[in-house]
Every structure is written in structure tokens, then in C-alpha cells.
Amino acid sequence: MMLEIIYAVIPVVIIGIICGAVLVVASKIMAVKENEKIPMIRECLPGANCGACGYAGCDGYAKALAEGETTSTNLCIPGADEVSRKLSEIMGVEFQDVVEQVAVVHCGGDCNHTEDIVDYCGIKSCAAAKLIYGSKGSCSYGCLGFGDCANACPNDAICIENGVARVNTKACIGCGLCVKACPNHLISLMADVERVVVTCNNKDKGAVTRKACSNGCIGCKKCEKVCTQGAIKVKDNLAVIDYTKCPECDDFGICARECTVGCIVLADLSGVHRFKAN
Secondary structure, eight states: OHHHHHHHHHHHHHHHHHHHHHHHHHHHHSOOOOOTHHHHHHHHSOOOOOOTTSSSHHHHHHHHHHTTSOOOSOOOTTTHHHHHHHHHHHHTOOOOOOOOEEEEEOOOOOTTTOOBSSOOOSOSOHHHHHHHHSOSBSOTTSOOOSOHHHHHOTTOOEEEETTEEEEOTTTOOOOOHHHHHOTTOOEEEEETTOOEEEOOOOOSOHHHHHHHOTTSOOOOOHHHHHOTTOOEEEETTEEEEOTTTGGGOSSTTHHHHHOSSSOEEEOOOOOOOOOOOO
């Protein structure tokens, strides 16, 4: 009986050894040599894997740089100038400045300016509330306040304050993960040098918006009329700023001062813009 078992096992062992040897040889012959620059570049990147660079995470950007798919060393927004400088040294190209960005929440509909119209008892998630009710508040365009954006933020730069998401620009690294997480598309990335923000996303007509939120844009076009550079236009009942024209303004801030409902505000978006390592 024992001999029968041994005779049965020996062929299996021999076949296993042969297959293992074949795999080892194949791995050597068919191995694809990795570009030595890829691990060097990858080590410089912060590891946020946010996709702000336009590639599938840090690995994708590192591969694109190493293989010449792109020569832009300033695409890593979270890494800012420090990372761009390191990448420029590795690639042997001139330093390219990074346009630092921060997240901005286009909603001023906090508990003092709007109210809930349903008693939501479901999963505490903006995505879930949006899917089931559309909105729990009187403004269907407003912040749902459950913090999906805060949960997505790798740097603890967002919190829910008085029912609305608020961004700490000193901690924001501009990765854009919060932008993707918001089901109402209330959050956008802006260059941190900008100083004027429209804190509304409601595209309903003025009377409807006013009933939903006392801080919402009513599309009165007063900001459009007082802007000397034509930087503000009301589109779909909502004020929209063309930031390429805004810096030329000879009466900076007049749009915010003249806004009928106060939904255009002056804000300091500058921050230290440094990724916090895990």
C-alpha cells in the first residue's frame, strides 16, 4: 500500500519540479525590464493617488514621465513646487512652477439661510440621500451635509460646519478627491491666488432660489453690470466668474460689495499646500 502511494506521488513531484523550472526560465527570458527612472520618480510623489495629474494615480504619472509620454513635471498638485523641483532634477529639465489649487464649496446654504424639508433617516451619506430623496433640504442644489467630501479628504481639510462643508485652505492639498465625492457637484478646484468666490450653485429662477435659500444667487445681474472687465456673467440664473479677466479689475471686489444677497464673497484661498504624510 505504501509503495503504491509513493509511486503515485513521485510523478506529481517530478512534474511540479519541471513546471517550476520552466516558469523560472520563462520569467527570466520574458521579463520586461523596468525603466530605472520609474521608482526614482515614484519615490518623489506624495502617494495621494488622486488623479489630479491626469493619470491613474502616482504610478501612472511616474510611468508617463519616465517613458516620455509627458515632459510636464508640474502636474502633481498635492506635491506642489517641492515635488516639481525634484522631478525636474531627475528628468534633467528646467523647473516648472505648479499652479497650486484648493477646493472651494459653492454653497452658502447653512442652517441660518435654508432648512430641511424632510426628516432623513437613511444612511448618513450624501450619495445615499441624493439617490433616495434628491435632497433633504429646501435647496436641491445645496450641500447635503453628511460629509462624503470630508471622508474622501486625505488631509482632514474639510469639515461639516452648521450643515455645510467648509474647507480649511491651509490644509487643502488640491487633490480633488472631494470634488469627485460630492454628488451635487458643489465643490471645484480653484487656483489659490483667486480672491472672489460665488458661494451658490442654484440654477433655478430667482424667486424659486430665494424661497429655498436666503443666501442663494437670484440671477439679478447686478454683479454683471458693475464688473468693469466683463468677468462675471449670469448663466442659467447663476453668476459665473471668468478668472482670466478678474485680475484686471480696476475696482477689485465691487461684485462682492454690490451682490444683492451676499452670495459673492471675497476669500483668502492661500494655504501652506503641503501634503501630510501618513
